[in-house]
Amino acid sequence: MAWQMTQLLLLLDLVASAWGARPRNSLERTDLLNVCMDAKHHKTKPGPEDKLHDQCSPWRKNACCSVNTSQELHKDTSRLYNFNWDHCGKMEPECKRHFIQDTCLYECSPNLGPWIQEVNQSWRKERFLDVPLCKEDCQNWWEACRTSYTCKNNWHKGWDWTSGVNECPVGTTCHTFEFYFPTPADLCERLWSHSYKVSNYSRGSGRCIQMWFDSAHGNPNEEVAKFYAEAMSRAGPYATGPLLLSLNLMLLWLIG
Structure with missing residues (x-):
């Protein structure tokens, strides 16, 4: 289990670094809870x-x-x-x-x-x-x-x-x-x-x-x-990729 966690942490660091090198979208959301989409019929x-x-x-x-x-x-x-x-x-x-x-x-x-x-x-x-x-x-x-x-x-x-x-x-x-x-x-x-x-x-x-x-x-x-x-949030401020989110969820599962 310890070896698995070490390898997963290393992989998370690599992916986070790759995403961190990408320019952030100026409209990227930081509010993830209790929010409405910006769409045709949605309330603000x-x-x-x-x-x-x-x-x-x-x-x-x-x-x-x-x-x-x-x-x-x-x-x-x-x-x-x-x-x-x-x-x-x-x-x-x-x-x-x-x-x-x-x-x-x-x-x-x-x-x-x-x-x-x-x-x-x-x-x-x-x-x-x-x-x-x-x-x-x-x-x-x-x-x-x-x-x-x-x-x-x-x-x-x-x-x-x-x-x-x-x-x-x-x-x-x-x-x-x-x-x-x-x-x-x-x-x-x-x-x-x-x-x-x-x-x-x-x-x-x-x-x-x-x-x-x-x-x-x-x-x-x-x-x-x-x-x-x-x-x-635990995956970091640049964690907008589905791959990184999945990896982080695996880590949370491993550590209970």
């Missing part, structure tokens, strides 16, 4: 929203979304992004529930700070990347959607927007989700350009982000964000 700061609609209600005590945003994102074709879930026929209701919950997490959660990255896009300046999604949440999402239909495996780009809403581009064919996403990881990681990374951890572990939770028992993602923010 999180706060209470007592009347959040339906599936977004778990975030009502502290949210980055407004009541209007929470209402709009429940529609089949929301004015938020003019995105049509039913681009290959009617999406199964249980599948759509998972997509609505995913959108609520994206718009409402103040617990994604450790994974926020700067982007240069017309509709947002920040996104989240490689959020460790609890394995059950990903599995259940895939199971609910495997028999619904789509025509693409990356929904961030490549649509035909000629009509004002997303339509399947020329040359694509509607198939089941299982055709385009053979495994749960394919769905959760590829769908939104690696916004999520499927975790090996389970719900309630304090080590993965939950899309679904009962707010009567508090928000479990607060603990998760705190854990990863502290890991990044």
Whole structure:
């Protein structure tokens, strides 16, 4: 064990040195807890929203979304992004529930700070990347959607927007989700350009982000964000790379 820790510490030092040599982004975040992304419909700061609609209600005590945003994102074709879930026929209701919950997490959660990255896009300046999604949440999402239909495996780009809403581009064919996403990881990681990374951890572990939770028992993602923010802090001020974060988490695991 001592030898393993020594080798890991040396590797951490090497990676930290490599990252330290890179110029820091002037907009790099130092606030990792209780923050909102700089994006199209997000509030500047999180706060209470007592009347959040339906599936977004778990975030009502502290949210980055407004009541209007929470209402709009429940529609089949929301004015938020003019995105049509039913681009290959009617999406199964249980599948759509998972997509609505995913959108609520994206718009409402103040617990994604450790994974926020700067982007240069017309509709947002920040996104989240490689959020460790609890394995059950990903599995259940895939199971609910495997028999619904789509025509693409990356929904961030490549649509035909000629009509004002997303339509399947020329040359694509509607198939089941299982055709385009053979495994749960394919769905959760590829769908939104690696916004999520499927975790090996389970719900309630304090080590993965939950899309679904009962707010009567508090928000479990607060603990998760705190854990990863502290890991990044221990790794040093230049530890913005996923590799360095992973190595530091391994070190924390070794030392208990």
